[in-house]
Amino acid sequence: MAMEIGEDDWLVCCGSTDFAKLMMKASPFNSLVTAIDTARDIWLNQVNVTAWLQAFSAHPQIGKSPSPSINSDFARLSESEQSTAFSTTSASALQELTEWNVLYKQKFGFIFIICASGRTHAEMLDALKGRYANRPIVELEIAAKEQMKITELRMTKLFSDKAKVVSETDL
Amino acid sequence: MAMEIGEDDWLVCCGSTDFAKLMMKASPFNSLVTAIDTARDIWLNQVNVTAWLQAFSAHPQIGKSPSPSINSDFARLSESEQSTAFSTTSASALQELTEWNVLYKQKFGFIFIICASGRTHAEMLDALKGRYANRPIVELEIAAKEQMKITELRMTKLFSDKAKVVSETDL
Numbered sequence: 001m002a003m004e005i006g007e008d009d010w011l012v013c014c015g016s017t018d019f020a021k022l023m024m025k026a027s028p029f030n031s032l033v034t035a036i037d038t039a040r041d042i043w044l045n046q047v048n049v050t051a052w053l054q055a056f057s058a059h060p061q062i063g064k065s066p067s068p069s070i071n072s073d074f075a076r077l078s079e080s081e082q083s084t085a086f087s088t089t090s091a092s093a094l095q096e097l098t099e100w101n102v103l104y105k106q107k108f109g110f111i112f113i114i115c116a117s118g119r120t121h122a123e124m125l126d127a128l129k130g131r132y133a134n135r136p137i138v139e140l141e142i143a144a145k146e147q148m149k150i151t152e153l154r155m156t157k158l159f160s161d162k163a164k165v166v167s168e169t170d171l
Numbered sequence: 172m173a174m175e176i177g178e179d180d181w182l183v184c185c186g187s188t189d190f191a192k193l194m195m196k197a198s199p200f201n202s203l204v205t206a207i208d209t210a211r212d213i214w215l216n217q218v219n220v221t222a223w224l225q226a227f228s229a230h231p232q233i234g235k236s237p238s239p240s241i242n243s244d245f246a247r248l249s250e251s252e253q254s255t256a257f258s259t260t261s262a263s264a265l266q267e268l269t270e271w272n273v274l275y276k277q278k279f280g281f282i283f284i285i286c287a288s289g290r291t292h293a294e295m296l297d298a299l300k301g302r303y304a305n306r307p308i309v310e311l312e313i314a315a316k317e318q319m320k321i322t323e324l325r326m327t328k329l330f331s332d333k334a335k336v337v338s339e340t341d342l
Contacts, residue, residue, distance in 0.1 A: 048280035048307040109219035
């Protein structure tokens with residue numbers, strides 16, 4: 001039985017509909033490595049700024065839990081990626097993050113995107129403050145590259161979950 | 172009598188409301204050179220991608236006349252900037268431009284922006300075809316720099332028109 005990956009699965013990896021459609025068009029993939037190479041090319045060279053902004057806006061703000069209205073698989077992954085941060089955070093760190101997130105969004109027009117896996121809130125706050133000084137066009141590309149890191153982690157998990165389903169079905 | 176430049180004047184130079192507000196905040200300027208330096212800093216380092224997209228969308232597509240619904244001073248300048256192009260164009264050039272403009276917007280998510288003054292439609296079509304190969308993030312910054320050239324030409328005209336009004340009032 002082959003691994004079946006649908007448009008919804010790609011949207012959980014990256015919240016851009018253009019990205020998800022182009023991944024469907026390029027499917028199926030014979031390995032995770034090939035799929036990631038294709039995803040990088042689609043994300044960094046093919047889809048445009050509108051797609052980037054759509055994907056950024058799918059994430060909860062760092063330091064906040066995902067909104068209950070968003071896709072539940074997407075929300076579950078966002079929570080799991082921020083689990084290190086939430087397990088080591090403090091009220092003052094969360095307060096400072098909230099304030100800097102507001103400044104960041106005012107300057108750049110989108111929320112602060114960072115690959116949160118394994119990072120504490122203090123580390124992400126330092127990164128936010130450092131990146132705040134960037135020119136908007138520079139920061140836009142950095143955010144897109146952070147989004148790509150998130151996408152790759154999610155694709156790795158997706159392929160591993162689907163492989164499990166396939167091997168269980170084959171029993 | 173001092174030169175009076177309002178937010179509407181800045182919006183005719185560049186259709187971003189953030190740009191116009193920041194120019195008002197930095198006013199008055201003691202020379203065109205100082206104003207252009209400030210405008211460059213605001214446009215390239217301060218306002219974000221949302222402002223850039225708003226300004227791009229204020230322009231008519233190259234090869235088309237401005238929509239009658241837009242600001243009439245803005246429309247008048249767009250027409251005058253494309254006057255060389257329209258005086259030397261052909262039906263086939265206009266047709267090809269229309270087709271390439273569609274492809275460009277599909278790829279990049281915004282219309283093709285180029286400083287049209289003194290350029291023929293054939294020259295702009297060549298530029299469009301060349302720029303079409305760019306990565307979206309690269310093309311976004313090129314479009315913003317072309318917008319800046321347009322803004323500078325319009326600011327030069329604005330200062331010259333306002334200086335005329337001041338000197339006539341002083342008579």
